[in-house]
Amino acid sequence: MSDEDAFNIPDDLKDDKEEEAQTYFDSLGEFMNWLAGAWDHKIDHHSRRWCRQWWKHPEAFARCTALWRSFEEARLSPSGMSVWWLDHLDRHMSELTSPSGPFRDCERGQHNKERALDRSTRVQLDTPPAALWPQATD
Numbered sequence: 001m002s003d004e005d006a007f008n009i010p011d012d013l014k015d016d017k018e019e020e021a022q023t024y025f026d027s028l029g030e031f032m033n034w035l036a037g038a039w040d041h042k043i044d045h046h047s048r049r050w051c052r053q054w055w056k057h058p059e060a061f062a063r064c065t066a067l068w069r070s071f072e073e074a075r076l077s078p079s080g081m082s083v084w085w086l087d088h089l090d091r092h093m094s095e096l097t098s099p100s101g102p103f104r105d106c107e108r109g110q111h112n113k114e115r116a117l118d119r120s121t122r123v124q125l126d127t128p129p130a131a132l133w134p135q136a137t138d
Contacts (some may be wrong), residue, residue, distance in 0.1 A: 023072045039093060048097040051106040059102040063092045115136040 009116045025031040043050045054060045074080035085128070095101055108123045 008064050024075060025068065025072070028065055028068050031071065032064060035064075035067070035089075039089065040092070041097075043097065047099065049101065049103040049106065050097055051103040051111050053111040054096075054103070056111055057102040063096055067092055116121060136137055 025034065041048060051057060051060070054064065067088060071084055073082035074088070077083075096103065098104075
């Protein structure tokens, strides 16, 4: 049994050397629609959280974009999908859905704009001294 068969990857997602330059999914949204059906874990809103408007969370948007791009590369390799599920999807989804992840303030899958705007519990930065940034030379 191949990695692709073990993960029930549809035939049209499997390696196709003639179309390496093309992506299977035309957009991040299309990829996420597929992922929502393929990633079959319980979202209980306690130990795992999700927001139906995931794109409104910068970290989630960046991670999901990385997942899409890494998927498109992995699907072209015979063992790539196994690596993608274990090393990419599992790790990103653990972070995304964790109780302290980017959806921590969303209630029962619904985006909470007011809480999402509160940055008091997030990483805070002061402006570093200008000497830390090298000057461009001509």
